[in-house]
Amino acid sequence: MAEITLEKVVKSYGAVKVVHGIDLSIAHEEFVVLVGPSGCGKSTTLRMIAGLEDISGGMIRIGGRVVNDLPPRKRNISMVFQNYALYPHMNVRDNLGFGLKIAGEPPATIAARVAEAAEILGLTPLLDRTPAELSGGQRQRVAMGRAIVRHPDAFLFDEPLSNLDAKLRGQMRAEIKKLHQKVRTTVVYVTHDQVEAMTLADRIVVMRDGHIEQVGTPMEVFNHPRTAFVATFIGSPPMNLLPATVSGGAVRLADGTAVPVPDRLKNQAREGQRVQLGIRPDDISPVGHGLSQDGPGAEVELTVDLAEPLGMESLIYTRLAGQEVQAKLYGPRIVQPGERLTFRLALDRAHLFDATTGLSVRAS
Amino acid sequence: MTEVVESAASKRLKRVALTMLTFLLMVLMCLPGLWVVLSAFRPNREILAKPPIWIPETLTLDNFGKIFGWGTEQVAIPVGSYFANSLIIALTSTVIALLIGMAGGYAFARYSFRGKGSLFLGFMLFRAVPGIALSLPVFMIWSRLGLIDTKAGLIIVYVSLNVPFTLWLIDGFFRQIPVSLSEAAQVDGCTRWQAFWKIEFPLARSGIAAAGVFAFLTSWNEFALASQLTRSTDSKTLPVGLLDFTAQFTIDWAGMCAMAVIIIIPALVLTFIVQKHLIAGLTFGGVKG
Numbered sequence: 182m183a184e185i186t187l188e189k190v191v192k193s194y195g196a197v198k199v200v201h202g203i204d205l206s207i208a209h210e211e212f213v214v215l216v217g218p219s220g221c222g223k224s225t226t227l228r229m230i231a232g233l234e235d236i237s238g239g240m241i242r243i244g245g246r247v248v249n250d251l252p253p254r255k256r257n258i259s260m261v262f263q264n265y266a267l268y269p270h271m272n273v274r275d276n277l278g279f280g281l282k283i284a285g286e287p288p289a290t291i292a293a294r295v296a297e298a299a300e301i302l303g304l305t306p307l308l309d310r311t312p313a314e315l316s317g318g319q320r321q322r323v324a325m326g327r328a329i330v331r332h333p334d335a336f337l338f339d340e341p342l343s344n345l346d347a348k349l350r351g352q353m354r355a356e357i358k359k360l361h362q363k364v365r366t367t368v369v370y371v372t373h374d375q376v377e378a379m380t381l382a383d384r385i386v387v388m389r390d391g392h393i394e395q396v397g398t399p400m401e402v403f404n405h406p407r408t409a410f411v412a413t414f415i416g417s418p419p420m421n422l423l424p425a426t427v428s429g430g431a432v433r434l435a436d437g438t439a440v441p442v443p444d445r446l447k448n449q450a451r452e453g454q455r456v457q458l459g460i461r462p463d464d465i466s467p468v469g470h471g472l473s474q475d476g477p478g479a480e481v482e483l484t485v486d487l488a489e490p491l492g493m494e495s496l497i498y499t500r501l502a503g504q505e506v507q508a509k510l511y512g513p514r515i516v517q518p519g520e521r522l523t524f525r526l527a528l529d530r531a532h533l534f535d536a537t538t539g540l541s542v543r544a545s
Numbered sequence: 546m547t548e549v550v551e552s553a554a555s556k557r558l559k560r561v562a563l564t565m566l567t568f569l570l571m572v573l574m575c576l577p578g579l580w581v582v583l584s585a586f587r588p589n590r591e592i593l594a595k596p597p598i599w600i601p602e603t604l605t606l607d608n609f610g611k612i613f614g615w616g617t618e619q620v621a622i623p624v625g626s627y628f629a630n631s632l633i634i635a636l637t638s639t640v641i642a643l644l645i646g647m648a649g650g651y652a653f654a655r656y657s658f659r660g661k662g663s664l665f666l667g668f669m670l671f672r673a674v675p676g677i678a679l680s681l682p683v684f685m686i687w688s689r690l691g692l693i694d695t696k697a698g699l700i701i702v703y704v705s706l707n708v709p710f711t712l713w714l715i716d717g718f719f720r721q722i723p724v725s726l727s728e729a730a731q732v733d734g735c736t737r738w739q740a741f742w743k744i745e746f747p748l749a750r751s752g753i754a755a756a757g758v759f760a761f762l763t764s765w766n767e768f769a770l771a772s773q774l775t776r777s778t779d780s781k782t783l784p785v786g787l788l789d790f791t792a793q794f795t796i797d798w799a800g801m802c803a804m805a806v807i808i809i810i811p812a813l814v815l816t817f818i819v820q821k822h823l824i825a826g827l828t829f830g831g832v833k834g
Contacts, residue, residue, distance in 0.1 A: 231728075231732060232731075233728050252736070252737075253728070260729065262728070262729060264725055266726050266728065268729075268744055270748060279730070280733035283733060283735055283739065283743075327733070331733070
């Protein structure tokens with residue numbers, strides 16, 4: 182059993198605090214993804230779990246054991262680094278077996294475990310090559326193999342796919358997911374890519390400026406973002422945020438356009454509250470070209486500024502209440518810039534965030 | 546058409562000129578060495594002949610015989626002691642300079658500490674001071690401390706001459722090794738120390754070898770300071786020993802050249818052995834691992 186618990190974990194470099202007392206508990210065999218923009222403290226948090234950074238305050242437990250002062254080698258974790266960190270002077274076999282050799286395992290055990298890991302990752306024909314003779318994807322697999330041979334309590338991944346090209350990244354993402362299904366182990370995975378977060382995670386931890394903004398399953402985080410930041414960070418293209426004021430049961434945008442307050446938010450929105458109306462591009466579509474036609478909505482006529490056809494759908498840039506918004510058009514239809522279309526805002530999936538705190542009105 | 550021919554001709558001319566220039570430079574560099582080697586195998590009268598005899602008429606091993614005492618004659622120069630002194634002093638100072646260079650270079654490459662920049666600059670500035678400028682102060686201090694004419698005295702001087710260079714070179718090598726390799730090794734179960742010896746040290750080996758060769762050659766060839774700080778067979782090194790061939794009115798050029806060859810050989814052999822590392826070491830920065 183290897184659950185990982187962080188209690189009020191703080192990291193500061195001199196006077197600069199980069200992680201502000203975060204609490205997080207990761208269940209046994211859970212796949213947790215820490216996601217956020219660069220500088221949000223996600224990598225630092227991972228490195229503190231690994232023991233590569235000292236923690237300035239708080240407590241970290243792995244498998245119930247407090248590891249605050251344990252060096253990395255005593256934590257029984259393994260880590261995949263962004264640049265793979267393969268030992269260049271050893272072949273794949275020795276790279277995989279290095280940890281076991283250091284642990285003093287007998288050669289027969291090492292050979293068996295290396296063979297097992299190589300089999301899982303399809304590295305068997307490459308065992309005698311050096312890292313320099315491998316492609317990016319193969320290096321990535323060796324790095325993962327080195328992590329699994331030791332049968333650790335937890336895997337830590339530090340942006341493992343960011344050095345790969347887009348196609349390979351997609352393949353490796355699937356391989357990591359499969360690997361986790363085969364080798365059930367607790368995983369903490371750091372990325373700045375929300376697609377990786379959505380596809381891999383059992384639970385996503387969205388971080389910003391050294392704080393945790395929200396923890397939840399991918400669908401929870403996507404459907405019920407707790408803050409405006411999470412709303413714009415998760416989902417691509419990002420959610421549109423429009424400044425507005427709640428007045429008379431409607432949300433009034435900057436140019437006076439009034440849309441009804443969604444039913445499920447009616448009780449939470451205060452009269453006169455300054456808010457941001459959040460609508461995903463998928464929920465702003467020309468009439469007849471949207472995802473859903475029923476449910477509460479509002480119709481507005483807008484001018485197309487730019488259209489990016491993607492095949493079965495097009496991304497449309499337009500202006501709503503004086504602000505650029507992105508909209509989606511479903512179906513293979515050509516749209517010209519300057520065209521005026523009636524767009525439907527699907528309000529059942531709209532969000533309201535307090536303008537000052539950024540918190541969802543549901544949460545505040 | 547003529548233009549093309551002309552340009553081809555001028556190209557060839559340029560190549561010939563460059564080859565000649567290269568050859569000339571090589572001759573300039575190699576001739577003194579060649580002359581020393583040739584003279585080592587010629588009798589003194591042929592070396593001193595006027596007009597000079599360019600092509601050797603007689604080649605002989607007598608000069609070496611005299612030094613090592615094979616023949617009837619033997620020069621009264623304790624070459625064996627000098628050789629031993631040179632070897633002990635050069636090897637010891639190299640090993641110490643390498644150890645300090647490795648520890649210091651690693652520290653400079655991996656840790657940040659107060660005054661790091663100025664300390665590094667200080668080392669480099671110290672390296673810029675010509676050794677001979679230090680000879681008088683070193684002589685005065687060494688004479689007070691009783692280090693004149695001791696191997697230890699010379700070793701200390703050579704270590705301090707070599708450390709800035711070994712440190713600078715080795716620092717550069719450790720800088721090229723990603724920190725994540727050591728971190729990966731630590732996660733894999735190594736202590737910091739094991740991570741250094743099993744991962745970082747083997748990867749920096751070329752640089753360390755290159756630094757070692759430079760340090761060894763500096764100590765092995767050094768003359769100016771050694772001539773001030775040594776007196777007797779207790780500490781005199783081979784380059785200083787060469788002076789023994791000069792008497793008040795005569796210079797035994799043949800003997801001197803033979804001994805020069807003896808000095809050159811170990812340096813040459815060492816350079817040859819680590820040649821591969823040396824080249825790898827000196828070009829490391831340009832090659833992406």
